[in-house]
């Protein structure tokens with residue numbers, strides 16, 4: 001094992017697919033794959049497609065249970081989404097998987113014109129959203145939401161955990177138009193079942209109340225926000241957490257209601273601060289004529305380093321201790 | 333009939349390939365898993381390129397007169413770092429930082445991190461398009477450097493590869509060579525089951541390329557293919573003095589894990605896990621295999 005100058009073990013990038021779960025955290029295996037396989041038992045229109053990433057997006061679980069409804073398209077993302085459009089036109093409900101970067105960057109034109117414009121029921125499943133791999137810019141989808149938010153008709157879901165994913169899958173299929181899911185795969189943490197919560201497409205939910213701070217978050221940052229809120233309590237800071245898994249259309253009503261007072265407002269997203277949750281919240285506020293400060297916690301507007309995921313989450317301020325630090329600093 | 337490659341030249345490349353494999357195993361062991369199978373499979377290609385074919389200055393990787401080697405397939409960086417060490421571009425000692433925090437040698441090859449790395453290639457299917465532009469640009473500037481692009485068979489799935497293939501032929505890029513590692517493997521399993529790309533040679537030929545197809549783990553055959561391309565470039569073929577002519581591709585059929593029996597025989601995996609106790613076995617098998625092959629060749633020489 002390599003060591004640093006101080007003799008401490010140097011963290012490794014190891015796998016492209018690194019875990020962001022905390023040691024000992026409760027997890028569920030392949031929640032997307034299981035939910036889709038389950039749904040397909042009841043709805044014969046469901047099909048699964050991938051671009052040489054079936055094993056890496058949990059679609060292999062679906063493939064094993066429904067081999068006749070699984071389509072391997074090869075590492076050809078334009079074909080993947082063009083063909084998904086065609087299948088939807090033929091009356092099927094496709095779930096098409098690849099990594100977020102390849103959906104958002106390489107296949108954008110095909111998703112935009114073949115799927116979103118005709119409002120087809122194609123469900124785009126993007127693995128490795130935001131900073132969930134230490135592999136470097138080729139696989140870090142730091143701007144996927146920014147890219148997709150500009151696409152009319154597209155519903156965007158950023159789930160927090162296995163609970164969100166399992167409950168979202170049938171709702172994505174039921175939604176008539178196209179959707180994009182920021183997939184968490186492998187052993188995915190289960191967090192939200194500890195709260196009085198259920199996923200509802202298009203709805204934000206208050207997970208916990210708090211007098212001093214309101215943390216508005218989506219995706220895995222909701223897990224971090226909940227941890228930060230616990231830790232802040234030890235500093236006698238009472239923090240609320242509002243989870244907004246649907247980023248578009250955005251539940252302005254719930255979020256703006258929560259931002260109405262004078263609590264410190266913070267957005268937390270696993271995404272660049274450009275074009276994601278922070279700007280969604282900020283524009284909603286401005287549109288209603290409400291001027292207030294919002295602290296953005298998110299990735300910087302730059303290409304990120306390669307490295308071990310925990311190192312990078314800490315470096316870029318997504319770890320819960322960095323969140324606590326930031327909130328305390330803002331409170332002064 | 334093509335000319336036999338001289339034994340001394342072939343043996344020098346085989347020795348380089350052996351060291352590249354040793355380096356790759358050492359790097360793989362640091363991570364405990366990863367793209368070791370690919371690096372071992374491509375070691376003979378990388379050795380032929382860096383120990384025999386490429387013109388470069390190890391101490392000045394940005395020298396304008398250098399031939400350009402573009403690694404499109406970012407995850408093969410482990411193999412290329414090993415070749416860089418063999419070529420003296422990166423110190424051997426540095427290899428143990430592979431894939432670790434703060435290293436110049438990230439898992440996926442990036443030009444912003446590593447001297448000698450021409451492009452950042454992790455999003456597959458970019459290399460050949462950049463190679464086309466580089467070849468066009470160098471030719472326009474009167475620079476006679478060659479451009480080589482290394483691709484994996486998975487990259488043949490991407491439409492962008494074929495756009496670039498047609499573009500290269502259209503522009504007559506006679507100094508451009510694509511080297512494709514056909515290891516018959518992709519992320520979800522064997523290439524034949526993911527997206528059938530055969531007949532590959534016919535596809536490149538139909539795009540207007542000169543095609544060589546060789547056993548990519550046979551150094552003699554690899555060198556002969558490079559020689560055949562060089563001969564064309566010198567006027568026996570289509571390329572003229574300005575570098576106009578048909579681009580060339582060498583299709584290399586390789587074996588994942590080549591040189592280490594344990595890995596050659598294991599179920600092929602894109603991202604291979606190797607247990608802690610197996611690394612010593614791997615190193616041993618590599619050394620024994622190399623010594624055995626050398627002895628066999630020596631025996632051939634003396635036998636009547």
Ligand SMILES: Cc1ncc(C[n+]2csc(CCOP(=O)(O)OP(=O)(O)O)c2C)c(N)n1
Nearest residue numbers: 052075454455456484485486517518519602
């Ligand atoms: C555009 C793009 N799509 C998908 C991927 C994810 N991916 C990484 S390697 C790989 C397999 C590609 O085939 P190949 O390079 O032949 O794999 P190997 O021989 O190394 O197993 C895939 C699909 C990628 N890196 N780039």
Ligand SMILES: [Mg+2]
Nearest residue numbers: 484485486517
């Ligand atoms: Mg391959």
